[in-house]
Amino acid sequence: MLRASYPPSSLHCIRCIGESATVEVAESDTPMADAETIKKIEDGYAKLQGANDCHSLLKKHLSKQVVDDLKAKKTKLGATLLDVIQSGVANLDSGVGLYAPDAESYTLFKPLFDPVIQEYHNGFGPNQKQPQTDLGEGKTSQLVDLDPEGKFINSTRIRCGRSLAGYPFNPCLTEANYKDMEGKIRKVFDTLEDPDLKGKYYPLLGMSKEDQNQLIADHFLFKEGDRFLQAANACRYWPVGRGIFHNNAKTFLVWVNEEDHLRLISMQPGGNVGQVLERLIKGVKTIEKQVPFSRDDRLGWLTFCPSNLGTTVRASVHIRLPKISAKPDFKKICDDLKLQIRGIHGEHSDSEGGVYDISNKARLGCTEFECVKQMYDGIKHLIELEKKA
Ligand SMILES: Nc1ncnc2c1ncn2[C@@H]1O[C@H](COP(=O)(O)OP(=O)(O)OP(=O)(O)O)[C@@H](O)[C@H]1O
Numbered sequence: 001m002l003r004a005s006y007p008p009s010s011l012h013c014i015r016c017i018g019e020s021a022t023v024e025v026a027e028s029d030t031p032m033a034d035a036e037t038i039k040k041i042e043d044g045y046a047k048l049q050g051a052n053d054c055h056s057l058l059k060k061h062l063s064k065q066v067v068d069d070l071k072a073k074k075t076k077l078g079a080t081l082l083d084v085i086q087s088g089v090a091n092l093d094s095g096v097g098l099y100a101p102d103a104e105s106y107t108l109f110k111p112l113f114d115p116v117i118q119e120y121h122n123g124f125g126p127n128q129k130q131p132q133t134d135l136g137e138g139k140t141s142q143l144v145d146l147d148p149e150g151k152f153i154n155s156t157r158i159r160c161g162r163s164l165a166g167y168p169f170n171p172c173l174t175e176a177n178y179k180d181m182e183g184k185i186r187k188v189f190d191t192l193e194d195p196d197l198k199g200k201y202y203p204l205l206g207m208s209k210e211d212q213n214q215l216i217a218d219h220f221l222f223k224e225g226d227r228f229l230q231a232a233n234a235c236r237y238w239p240v241g242r243g244i245f246h247n248n249a250k251t252f253l254v255w256v257n258e259e260d261h262l263r264l265i266s267m268q269p270g271g272n273v274g275q276v277l278e279r280l281i282k283g284v285k286t287i288e289k290q291v292p293f294s295r296d297d298r299l300g301w302l303t304f305c306p307s308n309l310g311t312t313v314r315a316s317v318h319i320r321l322p323k324i325s326a327k328p329d330f331k332k333i334c335d336d337l338k339l340q341i342r343g344i345h346g347e348h349s350d351s352e353g354g355v356y357d358i359s360n361k362a363r364l365g366c367t368e369f370e371c372v373k374q375m376y377d378g379i380k381h382l383i384e385l386e387k388k389a
């Protein structure tokens with residue numbers, strides 16, 4: 001074993017500025033995690049093992065064997081198993097608990113990612129491949145309004161994530177990367193002419209707290225200070241490079257550099273899923289003509305969190321189902337329909353006034369249109385149950 005200087009711009013990011021950039025390099029020249037990092041990984045493993053109230057996929061799949069096999073590994077950008085697991089170790093209430101600091105992490109730390117991916121995405125196995133993109137062009141008319149009388153659904157939203165090719169994910173990005181990426185995407189926003197898409201970019205830097213909080217309360221903007229992202233080292237230089245684009249009607253929105261490089265969102269009041277999807281397709285197709293995105297042959301569109309791989313599509317409604325949501329088996333009914341229940345202010349929030357956010361859960365191993373259809377068919381069924389209850 002030699003000690004050598006590895007030029008890890010990302011290692012600075014991952015390990016906080018000010019730390020020495022010297023890391024251990026094995027004889028094969030493969031970068032290796034240092035002893036301190038390995039100790040933290042082992043301590044993290046022990047903490048998870050001792051936490052009886054922790055039910056994350058991380059805890060379930062981070063076996064002693066996996067720790068021993070992966071603890072010394074390091075990606076070319078300097079990411080270690082610690083970077084992958086630290087959010088789930090800090091937040092024992094995580095559902096998933098791990099993130100990929102860069103694309104290489106999905107292969108280097110495969111023995112951990114693959115079983116998590118398999119369990120989260122309906123059994124998507126290590127030899128399975130994400131199908132070709134099918135956003136649902138020409139098929140949106142199949143998705144007729146789920147609630148034409150406006151009795152149940154407050155609003156419908158479909159989002160997808162995209163990573164700009166050539167850049168790693170949050171923990172490995174430098175401040176210059178953030179500025180650069182924001183600059184590139186702002187130029188693309190300026191070219192949007194279609195009346196459905198045309199709008200303005202609002203950087204977080206310089207936005208008043210009042211405006212920011214209003215956008216969050218109205219469900220348009222990402223929240224600040226997400227402890228899961230913070231513990232994953234994903235909020236560095238905040239608010240530099242972060243912001244939101246939206247059209248006048250706030251029905252087409254793009255989040256810049258929150259959890260993923262981009263989140264493209266279409267949303268509107270009511271239950272017209274077809275219209276919402278139609279607008280999203282237009283937005284994605286227009287933007288992707290100008291920006292190359294990272295796609296993996298097996299895992300599809302690449303994202304920071306393994307729960308978002310593949311299509312990256314989460315199609316949701318904000319819905320009131322007072323009768324069936326009061327039943328003890330409501331979660332089981334949704335699980336069986338492969339739907340996920342969230343609270344009114346998004347992930348890790350509670351329901352308010354009996355309104356739930358219900359969406360497709362899996363995003364990998366199916367097409368984009370199938371993800372939306374999963375939500376559509378499931379919600380249709382839930383509304384029928386509510387009417388009969
Ligand atoms: N159908 C919907 N109608 C209106 N707002 C919605 C709808 N679905 C989600 N939202 C809002 O979008 C915002 C973001 O939600 P949330 O963070 O749960 O989901 P996300 O954007 O899909 O990302 P992630 O899964 O990474 O958390 C929240 O304010 C949430 O209330």
Ligand SMILES: NC(=[NH2+])NCCC[C@H](N)C(=O)O
Nearest residue numbers: 094095096097098228305307
């Ligand atoms: N926004 C997401 N990536 N959501 C999925 C996981 C979020 C968080 N890391 C958890 O495990 O609970």
